[in-house]
Amino acid sequence: MKLFQPGRIGSLTVKNRIVMAPMFCMGMTSPSQELGYSQRGIDYYVTRARGGTGLIVTGVTCPNEKIEKSWGYPLIDSSRATLWLSELAEAVHDYGAKIFVQYSAGFGRQGPPNPSLPHGGLVAPSPIPSFFDPSITCRELSIEEIEEFVSDFGCGAGIIASSGIDGIEIHAHQGYLLDEFITARHNKRTDKYGGSLDGRLRIITELFEAVKRSTCPDYPVTFRYGLTHHSELEGSRTVEEGLEIARKLEAAGFDGLHIDAGFYETNNWAQPPTTQPDGCLVYLAEMAKKAVKIPVIAVGKLGNPKLAESVLEEGKADFIALGRPLLADPEWPNKAKEGRLDDIRPCLGDDEGCLGRVLAGKYISCAVNPQAGNERNLALTPAEKKKTVVIVGGGPAGMEAARVAAIRGHEVTLIEKGYELGGNLLPAAVPEFKRDYRQLIDYYAAQLGKLGVTTKLGTEVTPELILSMKPEVVFVANGSSPIVPQIPGIDKEIVVTAVDLLVNRPEIGKSVVIVGGNLVGAETALYLSRQGKRVTIVEMLDGIMRDMVWMNAQDIQRRFDGLESDRIDVKVMTNTEAVEIVDDGLIVVDKAGQKRTLKADKVVLAVGMVSNQDNLSEAIKGAVPEVYRLGDCIRPGKVIDAVWAGFRTARLV
Numbered sequence: 170m171k172l173f174q175p176g177r178i179g180s181l182t183v184k185n186r187i188v189m190a191p192m193f194c195m196g197m198t199s200p201s202q203e204l205g206y207s208q209r210g211i212d213y214y215v216t217r218a219r220g221g222t223g224l225i226v227t228g229v230t231c232p233n234e235k236i237e238k239s240w241g242y243p244l245i246d247s248s249r250a251t252l253w254l255s256e257l258a259e260a261v262h263d264y265g266a267k268i269f270v271q272y273s274a275g276f277g278r279q280g281p282p283n284p285s286l287p288h289g290g291l292v293a294p295s296p297i298p299s300f301f302d303p304s305i306t307c308r309e310l311s312i313e314e315i316e317e318f319v320s321d322f323g324c325g326a327g328i329i330a331s332s333g334i335d336g337i338e339i340h341a342h343q344g345y346l347l348d349e350f351i352t353a354r355h356n357k358r359t360d361k362y363g364g365s366l367d368g369r370l371r372i373i374t375e376l377f378e379a380v381k382r383s384t385c386p387d388y389p390v391t392f393r394y395g396l397t398h399h400s401e402l403e404g405s406r407t408v409e410e411g412l413e414i415a416r417k418l419e420a421a422g423f424d425g426l427h428i429d430a431g432f433y434e435t436n437n438w439a440q441p442p443t444t445q446p447d448g449c450l451v452y453l454a455e456m457a458k459k460a461v462k463i464p465v466i467a468v469g470k471l472g473n474p475k476l477a478e479s480v481l482e483e484g485k486a487d488f489i490a491l492g493r494p495l496l497a498d499p500e501w502p503n504k505a506k507e508g509r510l511d512d513i514r515p516c517l518g519d520d521e522g523c524l525g526r527v528l529a530g531k532y533i534s535c536a537v538n539p540q541a542g543n544e545r546n547l548a549l550t551p552a553e554k555k556k557t558v559v560i561v562g563g564g565p566a567g568m569e570a571a572r573v574a575a576i577r578g579h580e581v582t583l584i585e586k587g588y589e590l591g592g593n594l595l596p597a598a599v600p601e602f603k604r605d606y607r608q609l610i611d612y613y614a615a616q617l618g619k620l621g622v623t624t625k626l627g628t629e630v631t632p633e634l635i636l637s638m639k640p641e642v643v644f645v646a647n648g649s650s651p652i653v654p655q656i657p658g659i660d661k662e663i664v665v666t667a668v669d670l671l672v673n674r675p676e677i678g679k680s681v682v683i684v685g686g687n688l689v690g691a692e693t694a695l696y697l698s699r700q701g702k703r704v705t706i707v708e709m710l711d712g713i714m715r716d717m718v719w720m721n722a723q724d725i726q727r728r729f730d731g732l733e734s735d736r737i738d739v740k741v742m743t744n745t746e747a748v749e750i751v752d753d754g755l756i757v758v759d760k761a762g763q764k765r766t767l768k769a770d771k772v773v774l775a776v777g778m779v780s781n782q783d784n785l786s787e788a789i790k791g792a793v794p795e796v797y798r799l800g801d802c803i804r805p806g807k808v809i810d811a812v813w814a815g816f817r818t819a820r821l822v
């Protein structure tokens with residue numbers, strides 16, 4: 170396979186074509202950023218190196234805090250950084266991986282503003298508004314500050330190289346400070362660092378030269394940027410300009426380009442969520458590849474090994490980068506190499522465990538792999554005593570508990586009343602854009618089989634049945650069901666829950682009103698509108714998709730707003746309450762108290778879930794030594810809540 174052939178970036182040979190995409194490592198640094206990655210951070214990278222990754226690119230790293238205070242990223246402020254850089258390099262080299270530091274100027278206008286500081290503590294090439302609080306104007310960097318930054322960047326590069334790090338990726342990704350310098354929309358300077366594209370690129374070429382000066386001419390330096398911002402906003406980057414940048418940077422001597430897209434206004438391209446298709450950025454890498462001769466790295470939803478291989482086979486890129494797929498499964502490269510595709514745990518693209526946690530100030534991890542980012546503390550150990558474990562419920566909490574308990578050596582039986590494993594993952598996996606959810610079910614089914622878990626499907630559990638099995642441990646994970654609000658007309662034929670709609674696929678006609686605009690309502694709207702249905706979402710609150718990670722919601726919102734290429738028909742009514750169902754639609758009341766009837770062929774309910782009744786736990790308490798309740802049956806949640814509950818409970822039994 171091409172994936173496993175060595176590749177070159179400048180003077181460096183990488184053992185295969187698999188790059189770990191840079192991911193900002195919240196929670197992975199020591200309390201003092203200048204001390205760099207903590208043991209947790211080193212473990213995190215080593216786990217990916219051991220899993221077979223050829224080249225690791227660290228998360229964003231800056232020289233110091235002179236222009237921007239670190240938001241949690243490591244710094245290379247003095248030669249003391251050698252301590253952590255060298256430990257990191259030595260640790261990943263043990264497994265044959267190479268490692269680049271992603272080297273940056275920071276977040277610029279996209280940093281979280283600190284209201285107690287002048288300009289919110291934000292800097293930019295020009296006095297432009299903060300992304301998060303447009304009432305704050307970023308402070309324009311002076312020429313002297315830029316020149317000092319370039320010089321510090323070079324000094325830091327010397328430390329990086331002498332510590333044994335194999336190369337540097339300059340970070341101009343996703344609208345951060347260096348991207349802002351290149352972008353006409355954000356760089357309005359009239360001095361040598363602004364104006365024409367060459368002026369806007371000056372800081373980049375100066376940084377490049379500073380790195381080469383303080384390392385050596387053949388020290389590998391790559392550049393990461395969006396070939397386009399994928400945006401309708403004036404002054405954002407077009408593909409044509411992106412290609413011109415590629416040619417100019419090749420001429421300047423860069424050793425490779427890492428191609429992505431977007432900025433915060435179009436973060437649904439920079440961090441493509443569930444509803445973006447697999448490989449959605451490959452076409453950009455392909456264009457860059459045609460424009461330059463230096464190696465091109467493609468990224469973005471490439472977690473399907475067959476797709477990743479085809480990108481290389483078809484010459485669309487020289488390397489493929491995996492971000493979230495390596496969080497979900499750090500062994501992705503080894504498993505792909507051995508053809509063990511059904512052992513690869515798929516990334517769901519829901520961003521809950523990675524960006525969702527980082528945005529909430531927690532360490533980076535993964536919805537389907539709770540060990541990500543906490544490899545040492547959450548390592549699974551063999552159980553001290555082998556126990557008989559019965560798990561009630563074959564949804565994500567039950568399946569994960571079964572997997573973990575079996576890995577630890579217990580004798581596990583999983584009982585599911587349906588005729589298929591998956592629980593609420595089954596309806597979730599129906600839309601074509603949720604195929605990774607289907608893959609997660611298949612992954613669990615394969616793993617439980619391989620681990621020798623006895624699975625009993627189509628079996629209704631009773632206390633008598635459980636007691637007859639004489640288990641030492643029972644996990645009750647019997648899930649949740651859709652809420653059906655008790656409004657007049659709710660029993661009419663026109664009504665269906667989103668879960669029923671997805672599972673049973675009844676005839677639904679042409680026009681649909683969906684009650685509820687959170688994740689399930691919005692995704693169902695997208696699913697139905699793509700089938701040509703006319704969809705209206707009715708939401709009581711003043712906004713929709715509040716329970717989704719920002720870029721996931723942004724992707725759907727841009728589609729609803731007609732800003733992506735979809736031709737879909739979705740209308741959103743917020744501050745609107747559903748009060749009655751009639752034969753031909755739904756009666757709603759808006760904030761002003763105005764009543765109206767929305768005509769529809771079907772009314773779809775997506776107003777949340779309620780825990781299923783658990784008559785079992787109490788009935789078997791005392792007779793079974795250990796009884797645990799897990800997941801939705803305690804409180805309905807997301808996949809991450811269910812998987813993490815299954816993992817964290819079963820690892821201690």
Ligand SMILES: Cc1cc2nc3c(=O)[nH]c(=O)nc-3n(C[C@H](O)[C@H](O)[C@H](O)COP(=O)(O)O)c2cc1C
Nearest residue numbers: 190191192193228229342469470491492493523524
């Ligand atoms: C939690 C998280 C943090 C990220 N931090 C960075 C970063 O520091 N620098 C960068 O260039 N890209 C960053 N990215 C973008 C990824 O490198 C990658 O382009 C993106 O996740 C799409 O690739 P994937 O589908 O393989 O995850 C980050 C992505 C995630 C999910």
